[in-house]
Amino acid sequence: MVIDAPRPARARSAEEKNRRRDDILRAAERLWTTTAYADLSMNQVAREARLAKGTLYLYFDTKEELFLALLGEHLNAWITHTTEILRERQPRTPAQVSDALLHSSETLTPLRRLLVLLGTVLERNVRPELATEFRRDLDAQLGRVFEYMPYSPPTTLRMLRHLYAVAIGWQQFSESLSGMDPATGEPTRDAQWTFQSEFELALRSVVDHLAAQDTAEQNSSVQDTAGE
Amino acid sequence: MVIDAPRPARARSAEEKNRRRDDILRAAERLWTTTAYADLSMNQVAREARLAKGTLYLYFDTKEELFLALLGEHLNAWITHTTEILRERQPRTPAQVSDALLHSSETLTPLRRLLVLLGTVLERNVRPELATEFRRDLDAQLGRVFEYMPYSPPTTLRMLRHLYAVAIGWQQFSESLSGMDPATGEPTRDAQWTFQSEFELALRSVVDHLAAQDTAEQNSSVQDTAGE
Amino acid sequence: MVIDAPRPARARSAEEKNRRRDDILRAAERLWTTTAYADLSMNQVAREARLAKGTLYLYFDTKEELFLALLGEHLNAWITHTTEILRERQPRTPAQVSDALLHSSETLTPLRRLLVLLGTVLERNVRPELATEFRRDLDAQLGRVFEYMPYSPPTTLRMLRHLYAVAIGWQQFSESLSGMDPATGEPTRDAQWTFQSEFELALRSVVDHLAAQDTAEQNSSVQDTAGE
Amino acid sequence: MVIDAPRPARARSAEEKNRRRDDILRAAERLWTTTAYADLSMNQVAREARLAKGTLYLYFDTKEELFLALLGEHLNAWITHTTEILRERQPRTPAQVSDALLHSSETLTPLRRLLVLLGTVLERNVRPELATEFRRDLDAQLGRVFEYMPYSPPTTLRMLRHLYAVAIGWQQFSESLSGMDPATGEPTRDAQWTFQSEFELALRSVVDHLAAQDTAEQNSSVQDTAGE
DNA sequence: CATGAATGAGCCTTCATTCAT
DNA sequence: AATGAATGAAGGCTCATTCAT
Incomplete structure (x- = not known):
């Protein structure tokens, strides 16, 4: 349904990887301003970042x-x-x-x-x-x-x-x-x-x-x- | 480690019930000094207090x-x-x-x-x-x-x-x-x-x-x- | 708090026992008209009958x-x-x-x-x-x-x-x-x-x-x- | 009794997912013919479907x-x-x-x-x-x-x-x-x-x-x- | 007889993490 | 690199039933 997200185009260079890492942090930040840590699942972060759950674990253990x-x-x-x-x-x-x-x-x-x-x-x-x-x-x-x-x-x-x-x-x-x-x-x-x-x-x-x-x-x- | 505790099997009087409530609090306290809240399950508290899990919920909702x-x-x-x-x-x-x-x-x-x-x-x-x-x-x-x-x-x-x-x-x-x-x-x-x-x-x-x-x-x- | 209930005065005779049994059934009936079976606990029945939970089990297994x-x-x-x-x-x-x-x-x-x-x-x-x-x-x-x-x-x-x-x-x-x-x-x-x-x-x-x-x-x- | 089932480890395509969903329904059905609903736990269904309990909840809320x-x-x-x-x-x-x-x-x-x-x-x-x-x-x-x-x-x-x-x-x-x-x-x-x-x-x-x-x-x- | 504290098996559900694709 | 299906341990909690009082 959500079309306007041409995100996951493989981050190859170090710079791109940093950008992606930053995307995740930005998503987490947006959620963090409104949600308590315990109520904030990795699923939500992934969705907010328009990435798959597993991708998060490529950037953060x-x-x-x-x-x-x-x-x-x-x-x-x-x-x-x-x-x-x-x-x-x-x-x-x-x-x-x-x-x-x-x-x-x-x-x-x-x-x-x-x-x-x-x-x-x-x-x-x-x-x-x-x-x-x-x-x-x-x-x-x-x-x-x-x-x-x-x-x-x-x-x-x-x-x-x-x-x-x-x-x-x-x-x-x-x-x-x-x-x-x-x-x-x-x-x-x-x-x-x-x-x-x-x-x-x-x-x-x-x-x-x-x-x-x-x-x-x-x-x-x-x-x-x-x-x- | 676990030695049989001489404790009334059932807390009938208000006083006994307070004592039992206190037992539970003491058990929670003992665990609390060594364990983070999130890692501390009601199961553990029950075990530490030598009570069934359900009993805890008689004293605390x-x-x-x-x-x-x-x-x-x-x-x-x-x-x-x-x-x-x-x-x-x-x-x-x-x-x-x-x-x-x-x-x-x-x-x-x-x-x-x-x-x-x-x-x-x-x-x-x-x-x-x-x-x-x-x-x-x-x-x-x-x-x-x-x-x-x-x-x-x-x-x-x-x-x-x-x-x-x-x-x-x-x-x-x-x-x-x-x-x-x-x-x-x-x-x-x-x-x-x-x-x-x-x-x-x-x-x-x-x-x-x-x-x-x-x-x-x-x-x-x-x-x-x-x-x- | 609830004072007006002089109920539990030991049912001795067979007749009294029948009456008590009936009390329980009446209580169950009152609850039954408004509540689904699964949502209807023995606790509620006991409270409604102004009896202890255990007493119910003296009359019904x-x-x-x-x-x-x-x-x-x-x-x-x-x-x-x-x-x-x-x-x-x-x-x-x-x-x-x-x-x-x-x-x-x-x-x-x-x-x-x-x-x-x-x-x-x-x-x-x-x-x-x-x-x-x-x-x-x-x-x-x-x-x-x-x-x-x-x-x-x-x-x-x-x-x-x-x-x-x-x-x-x-x-x-x-x-x-x-x-x-x-x-x-x-x-x-x-x-x-x-x-x-x-x-x-x-x-x-x-x-x-x-x-x-x-x-x-x-x-x-x-x-x-x-x-x- | 339990023989290893040749089943794709992960259902990726929509078709595979439908198949898996069907697996779960079939498992539930098998149990249902012999067991009352109340006695039928999701645990059992999961076991019968050879899946983890959590997986069931991916397909049914x-x-x-x-x-x-x-x-x-x-x-x-x-x-x-x-x-x-x-x-x-x-x-x-x-x-x-x-x-x-x-x-x-x-x-x-x-x-x-x-x-x-x-x-x-x-x-x-x-x-x-x-x-x-x-x-x-x-x-x-x-x-x-x-x-x-x-x-x-x-x-x-x-x-x-x-x-x-x-x-x-x-x-x-x-x-x-x-x-x-x-x-x-x-x-x-x-x-x-x-x-x-x-x-x-x-x-x-x-x-x-x-x-x-x-x-x-x-x-x-x-x-x-x-x-x- | 009556009580109600205690039990504990068992429930459904969640979610960080893994791994086959 | 990216995915997202699968995992499964662990969670809090309920409630019919028992039994010490």
Whole structure:
């Protein structure tokens, strides 16, 4: 019935294979914005990508690897986006840093939901080597952020991790307890708003705190040096 | 391994039934510490509890309700424990409050993992009334904490929510990315330590922040009153 | 919560036991008018009878025996009712006989549905002796009808069997194919009407036919006798 | 018992798929002749068809749809067979029509049992569209019979419906009450015979009756026309 | 007699993955 | 490279029946 899909024309070159891999990821992404992981079958992904189920397994060994790859993409995109913003703004004060990070983290619900997945079901049923590679790559990507942040790399890394933790923590929160109106069972209208404002508060608190620590450390190391 | 358990063959009285219900929860808990939710079948729980599968369904309508009940237990225990500590210490300063909360939140990994479940799979396939009751009960329980905290109830509630969000955020974090040694794939020895120290930092930051806000608000309302 | 039920006061005498047995049958009957056999659990029957599940099994060995007993009751009631009508009307012509039988068979949907059950699920999982007794009793009861019918017992028996067969045949028919509107899937408004009119036609046809046969046989036997 | 079946491992073409679908139907049919519907699990069907359980669900969405398809097959076969006979015989008189229909309905026990199912359990748990299609298709098929019957289509349809009702009525009858020897509990040797002869009597009666009505109606309509 | 907690075989169905084509 | 039919383990859950109380 559906005619307008001249898709499966054998991906021969590496480039074509990448394109096909990307098609699958795009299909998974489209479904992911509306469907919970458990309710999302490989069958659906295949249909959405207009490919056969088996083809998916030519590009991803398991369902989990597929979504891990999707997460990787989103993380990279976020890092790129964040780097961009930091380069433009060159933030100096903790408030500026928080502003920049907050700005870079808006409308990232899909990413946050994927991050929640990471600790829940992803990394099971994934080739260990792939998991390791994923982390290595992530670390490398994060390195790109360092040079635009006014703090030492360790401090920056901690900040980013807190950003991560707080984001998924509040994501989870807004999806569960406070996400539903206790009376009607309907999703609360201001759950999203709560998420934003509390996420902001937590982030600013932590950034301030870490920034102060970082400054103190640098001063002390300067003094150490001065004392030599 | 399986030794015959001296247990009444039939739970007739309400008390016995509560005990049996508890048996089931304990069995689920034992398995839960070592097994992911998706890999944990009702069959296993039944075996672990030395009961027939059908018996489980006399006490819990669905798998989800069983684990929701387990979460409820843990939450109540935590609240009780926390109330206890707060009553003993009567913390005044933000630092004291943070100390108390940190102390009350040690060794709560199972609770944190259950909380992650809450937003992920629990509350699906649960009678809506039960979900509502769960939230109502939780709110009521949280109320107990208010009177021992040196801040206004709204501020206290926000603090507890941040505690919740930060706890599950770092739980997730430590279970995924940093939870494994990049080289060996083994769980990092210091993942737990990282969790503790970063969780502490985040909590202190937020408590300080909120406490300052709270004080400001109270002062301004005092001034308002004074100005009348 | 339900207080107004002082039921389970131990049925000691035979009479009390009969009453309790009847309670159960009445409960089953009430449910049966609205619910399909497969959707009707012993639990429901017990609740409806305000008795414990186990108590049902003191009076009926299996679910099937319970409903077989219910069918027996309905059959007896029908036979009694029919005998009554026949005694009053003393029908002579086939048309009168058909009229009487049709009148006695109105509004018997529950009975017809039970008869359908008989060939489908009842008689499985029933003690063979009970099944035999059921048939013996039914035959005996049917004997009561013979003396009020203007035909020989064998002919009368055949008529009744045809009545039975045609009744359940059209019952089944009106419950399936023609029972639903092909367009909307809703139960057809005139399914009941179809049942009545076609049932009447079939019954009259068969009664006429058998009556003619019966008369012929009697004449011939008279002639035989006369010829002696 | 189980000998390796030379069957294509995968049904690729539409034709092969039809064959496989047929395999499943044949397996279900074999079991159906000896087993009651409720005692007949998809597991058994799968084993009998030498397929995995899941494969069954590639061809039929539910157990009920499988048996509805089986019924459809039998009905079509019967209609084809009947049409054939009618075409050959070109019956004119009611007796000839009855003869033809009786001949076409011999040895149809499986079909009759399936028809009983239809009103009892089939059409539950079936996609409504499929149920509707089933009825539509049946009506269409029945239309094929019309042109070879010497009566108006409405009369013919009524005859066929009576055939249906009487067939399942007597089927039910012979399977239950009179189907077992009251003494031994064994299936009566002459149950089949009773079925045949009484079914014949009922059918002839109804056909005669309806034929007379039909002729009367045609005459009156002729007269109406003549009167114009 | 009455209870209702406990049983457990068995149900239908799903879906990630494999592999013949 | 692509397909999609086939797999089959595993799932949650039901309910007639039993039996300890």
